[in-house]
Amino acid sequence: MVQLGGGVDVCPVTKEAWEARAEERKAECGGLSVYHCLPDSKGRKWEKCVEKTLVDKGNCPFFTSGGYFDWKSCNSSAPSCPNSSYVTNEVYKYPFCFGNNTPNRPSSEQIHGLDRLALSLVIIGVVVVILLLLGAVILRYRVFKRRRDNQWSFDDDEEFLDLRDWLLSNDYDDKKEEPDLMMFQLGKNIVEIARVEKVNEGKRRLLNEDVRCMVVIGDFGNSVSSTSRFILTECTKEWKDWKCEQYKYTDVPESVTDKTMLYVHGWFGSWNDDLCSLDEANEAC
Template identity: 45%
Template sequence: MPMCTCKPEGKVNACPETKEAWEARAEAKRAGCHYEEVYHCLSDKDGNKWEKCLQKTLILQGNCPIITSDGYLDWRACDSSDSSCPNHSYVSDEVYKFSLCFGHNFHANQTSGSIRDSAVEDSSPGVIIGVVFTNLLIIGAAILAFLIIRRRLRKKRFVYHKNEKTAQEGLLSDVKVVGVARKKTVSKGVHLLLKENVHSICIIGQYGNSVFSTSSFILKKFANWKNWKAQQFLFTDVPDCVEEKTVMKVYGWFGTWNDDLCSLDTVKMVCQKLENVLDDVSDVKLVIEMSSDKYHKYRMELEPFRKLFMNEISLDGCYADEENLQHFKKIQRSCKHKKCPCKRLTFDMLHHGNDRYVGMPLKINIIAKHHDRTLIRNYIENQDILRVMTEHFTALETKENMKEVYEWISYICLKGQFSTSEALDQDLMATWDFGIQKDDFVKNDNLKDFFQLKPSNMETGDLSVYAFWHPFIYICAFHSLFQKDEIRVVESCNIDAIVELVRPEGSNKSYIEVSANAECANRFSERLRRLNLVDKYNAHPLFQCNHIS
């Protein structure tokens, strides 16, 4: 039986280099393209050619579109001294005008066989022997390298199992937990901003759906492309003056962790400020990041500022399920414990659990970063990531050698963050009987599982503030503390967290909010009076529900 060599789907020998040939292939492939996608034929980084259905993208002068290993459209610079390098901007499905972008483009009448035959004819026996000998050396070296690597890996696995300690330690030694930025959305966002008539884009998505990382990638990639200045601001910190050639990301709308219910006037004021910046300063672009629940809740109130929100990009929906699935499988493969309950955890459990408020990328990253057997077993049983992480934090207080970690979790939850330049709050430590020290972060590696250093100033980028690695992890810590002692929480926790996460008993509350009884609401109202914050928060239901005169 003759051997059949099958090409990967979409791989071709050559791309069409004329308008007529391109349109003929596009017509033949049109049935396989959906929505805004059109036929493309592009090279990858190795020079292979691929036919794919992709959204049209603006490619700037001096660049060629390429296809990534994940099947997305990207671009790279070409040699501007070459006359075939694009000398003006163009749409990605017009790349046929620039043959340089295809590299070596082998057409049907110039098969690999004919090229090989020609090369053999022109080669002397000595050259052929030299080529064969060189190839044998390369093959031998590759085999030797493979054997060495395999031996090292086996040794590494043996040492790992020999030194295996607890179920919590070392489960994910080779997985780096990062934000799952949506590559396709990043490309779409960048190319929207590149349009002259687009001055602002709005990235929305559910909690934990890679909204922050996706918007950050858009900001950085656009800034690098245009050689502009990139800035990031909490919405309450937006400056009055912005320099030309600046792309600015604004985040944290309506609250850091949740809706504080008293920020709408501030939001409107900031929106007006941003519109003024766009009107008064040329060459300024905005990337607005907002959770989809807040965006839809306040859509009518934001309507007067439509200029800021008209170019909406949503991360919600099922189109990224495959990307999330592959990320989840990577987590499972990386766990070396054959009896770890993560082997019984399924993607469907994560996808259809009782925690649909939380995006899949975040749930997967939590399972990776806090890969504890008890935690995973609890998730399989309850399928509620908030409940499971809350119980996980609560259990740390009595767990051997973890009391210091628990106290730091509690301290940073109460303060909101911890600046390395500030002294510890001695009053707070006395109230909660904490025994922590500032140098614990140097001595205790377990703290790195829960916190990360963040810039105190986005302008300078100086890493000097410890905060939870994700706002949702903060929320879980808050739930744990609130269950332990809600009175002490409302009397000593930072005000922002209370107004964003606490609602009066009997009122509607969301998945991440907690309910406070009448005594709790009373204590909070008294605290607002002491701090002269009644005018700011007198419309908050937690203040309005009590009857203290």
């Protein structure tokens, strides 16, 4: 997420005005992020660069205090309320979602008052930053001292190292039972883990000639993404001339080359929890 220029008085309410504003700020957005102008929970308007996402009918998007999307419902039967699903960077079609979208004209007294408030906030901010830095230095020193005193790390934990090396080796004794977990090392002591039984079940189903699509679901923290990626990895071991591609569901291409497996994500996420049901996921497949 990239904040462009902070708060603005109004958001564009026509396609032409929105695209013109997006073009002006194009250089400040990057990757999958695109221009957005939305209110926050207090009605203030903000311009930000974020990934677009799908909003169900009867809902208006707004920015949370952390800069992420949230939705508030409205009466979908009312003419001003969105009556169909739409992506967040097309919210200009429903000016109702902006709330009070008229320019503010503060008086000179208000301007001076805001200047004094801004100065006070700057001073408070500087003090807070200094205190945070001081606290970080103290915390870092204590952690360093504790580690030095204890002389312990993951590199000294033989149990962890044995488990990591065992799982990463992919060289198991045929007479021994296979491990319950699969592991892929993302960093020195950072690993991606999934259950072997779930991966093997997904692989078995996906390799079935009658299966062209599979939806992997689960609660947050249950390795849904890891399991999905492991399933594709295991399938490519069987189909060596196939390739894998990854897309957010709003960016899935209309066509792909032969012998291509797609990993599509975005329906169930931590920060981008799109309003999409399992039935809609199956329909998209």
